Amino acid sequence: MSKMNNRGFLLAESLIVSTFVLTILIFLFVQFRTLMINYKKSYTYNNTQNIYDLGSMADYLKKASNPSNTLTDQLKETKSSYIVIYNKDSNNYCQNIDLQDKSMCQTLGEAMELKFMILTKSDTSTLKTSLQNDGNLSQEMKDFIKRLNTTKIENKGRFIAEFENGNFATIAFDQNINSSNKTIFSNILNNIVTSGDGLYKDNETRDRYIYKGTNPNNYMTFSESTWRILSIEADNSIKIIKNEPLNRQMTWDDNTNSWNQATIQKYLNSEFINGLKQNDKIIEHDFNIETPNSKINWKGKVGLLSPSEYLAANTDNENSNYLYISRKNWWLLGQNSTNLIPYVNSEGNIDNILLNNSLDVRPVIYILPSEITGSGTSEDPYIIK
Numbered sequence: 001m002s003k004m005n006n007r008g009f010l011l012a013e014s015l016i017v018s019t020f021v022l023t024i025l026i027f028l029f030v031q032f033r034t035l036m037i038n039y040k041k042s043y044t045y046n047n048t049q050n051i052y053d054l055g056s057m058a059d060y061l062k063k064a065s066n067p068s069n070t071l072t073d074q075l076k077e078t079k080s081s082y083i084v085i086y087n088k089d090s091n092n093y094c095q096n097i098d099l100q101d102k103s104m105c106q107t108l109g110e111a112m113e114l115k116f117m118i119l120t121k122s123d124t125s126t127l128k129t130s131l132q133n134d135g136n137l138s139q140e141m142k143d144f145i146k147r148l149n150t151t152k153i154e155n156k157g158r159f160i161a162e163f164e165n166g167n168f169a170t171i172a173f174d175q176n177i178n179s180s181n182k183t184i185f186s187n188i189l190n191n192i193v194t195s196g197d198g199l200y201k202d203n204e205t206r207d208r209y210i211y212k213g214t215n216p217n218n219y220m221t222f223s224e225s226t227w228r229i230l231s232i233e234a235d236n237s238i239k240i241i242k243n244e245p246l247n248r249q250m251t252w253d254d255n256t257n258s259w260n261q262a263t264i265q266k267y268l269n270s271e272f273i274n275g276l277k278q279n280d281k282i283i284e285h286d287f288n289i290e291t292p293n294s295k296i297n298w299k300g301k302v303g304l305l306s307p308s309e310y311l312a313a314n315t316d317n318e319n320s321n322y323l324y325i326s327r328k329n330w331w332l333l334g335q336n337s338t339n340l341i342p343y344v345n346s347e348g349n350i351d352n353i354l355l356n357n358s359l360d361v362r363p364v365i366y367i368l369p370s371e372i373t374g375s376g377t378s379e380d381p382y383i384i385k
Helices: 002-041 055-061 071-077 103-111 124-133 139-146 263-274 307-312
Strands: 082-087 114-120 159-163 168-171 198-201 209-212 219-222 225-232 238-242 285-290 295-300 340-344 350-354 364-367 382-384
Touching: 082 103, 082 159, 103 114, 124 139, 139 159, 139 168, 219 238, 285 307, 307 350
Parallel strands: 219 382
Antiparallel strands: 082 114, 114 159, 159 168, 198 209, 209 225, 219 225, 225 238, 238 364, 285 295, 340 350
8 A cells, every 4th residue: 555655656746747847848938939929029020221130140150069160260261252041942041051050040030030141251342243143142132232332331241131021131240230129210210191291102112212292301411411301212222312402503415415424424423422521321323314215224323313203202282392492493314305304494393405504403312321310300400320
């Protein structure tokens, strides 16, 4: 009877221990699941402008299983400009890096809603050069990398990620990113409108926003002068236009309607841009030269406003365009015939004029800020850093 009691006691004790262990395992599983859910929800993943704080991913990737072959060593060993870290389509979860456990890489990638990620092994300018003959990256990824501001992203070991929602981001590997969950555009994008003056979602281009109205709060101080924000682009750049024309009128050119060869283009992309104190913030970008039947792409740093962009700044009400300047005639970026160029006349309408006429000039540029302060009013304009 005593043996039976002992056996029963041991069985009960074993059952209690098993139940306790199971409870602990369930608790840990729930905690881990909660952690990953909170991790996933702690950032606005569907926001193009978000700078993602992926410090945990970076810390994990540093933990190579072979101390003699750390991630830093691997970066030095290869002549390739990047490593594919994560590729959901081919089930590649950190397979190209020597790690003890790759399952956590998959877990983190899924929590961050990653589709594809590379780790750069060279500075971004070298990476851009290597992309020309590289068939391993999607065209969308190549386009994103080409738009990156190399003066701000020179360090090796930077992640460049594509997310499942189609957005892209760069992530610092060797430093912590501000994890305040505020995007550099948060004080702008919090005020999206559907009527009246303000910032509108662009119905034609995903993740792009444009200003409309008579006098929206889109004032910006740049290089010690006042500009207006035209749009926040899907690639994180901001397109701005001088609020007032330059203090000199210019002809388009005396002989050609070609923007590439025009006197005005050469001036803007040499003497004008060299005189700006913050010209390191200006990035090369695509501009549309509009013709009656098509659009011609031109890539450069300083352009002009296109006719369609001028019209897009109107709301439903006529004559409600903040870009209009009374008693001013200024050039637009287009060509209507061999000798005719579009412009905005003193009444705020688009017209055509001979290219050898002297008109006002309002430069247009794209900038890539790291921080924005201000509220956008004329008294408290946006300021970039």
